[in-house]
Amino acid sequence: MIARVRAGEPEAYAELVRAHTGIALRAAAALGAGADAEDVVQQAFVKAYCSLGRFRAGAAFKPWLLSIVANETRNTVRTAARQRTLAGREAAFAEAEPLIPEATDPATATLKSERRTALLAALEKLSAEHRLVVTYRYLLEMDEPETAQALGWPRGTVKSRLNRALRKLSRLLPGLEPWEGGDERE
Incomplete structure (x- = not known):
């Protein structure tokens, strides 16, 4: 192309x-x-x-x-x-x-909205580098090599910063349980 x-x-x-x-x-x-x-x-x-x-x-x-x-x-x-x-x-x-239409159950839609708001608030508390790597990897659904290329970082740096960012997010969001199937990418 x-x-x-x-x-x-x-x-x-x-x-x-x-x-x-x-x-x-x-x-x-x-x-x-x-x-x-x-x-x-x-x-x-x-x-x-x-x-x-x-x-x-x-x-x-x-x-x-x-x-x-x-x-x-x-x-x-x-x-x-x-x-x-x-x-x-x-x-x-x-x-x-x-x-995309939300769930027909208003309680489910409300829970999803609250989870998203909590996640975005927690992302705001991360450093710029950690916020970038999480955004690219999970919110934009890029794989590790694409994330490394887009950020101009070595793959090892992507792995280590992503690991640190996810640990910090888990501390910032202790009560946030994953959706069924364990997929936390909303």
Whole structure:
């Protein structure tokens, strides 16, 4: 696909944009872009297009793009010079997710919402590096090599920081039981 873009085929880049817009929006929102998430993603796609000459042949596009999204998000937040509140991040993150009907049981939906709020509040208490590695690995559902590539860290660093972050989260959320099946990725 990248070869087609480099060859000047406009539809090839449009395909890349369509395929990665959802995850890019979720990344921008999860990393603090809030209402600016769409602008951040648009700017990231422009920068990615302009930087395709530096894209390594054979590398995965998604982690490379998400590292650009992360940098754009940091720049946007820094330029705005305002601290996003947890409620603002939660609203932006929820808006970026696909609209899938909630459980028909209001109690289940309420419990899920409370768990999500508690998890996001605990994530706020982590260091920036720990928050990033948890966000990429679990909220954006990237595997370990993709997380390492997107963050520009060695895989061992991803493993160790993820381990420390998860231990700290377990201390911050002692009463949070996993969902059935043990999957804690919400």
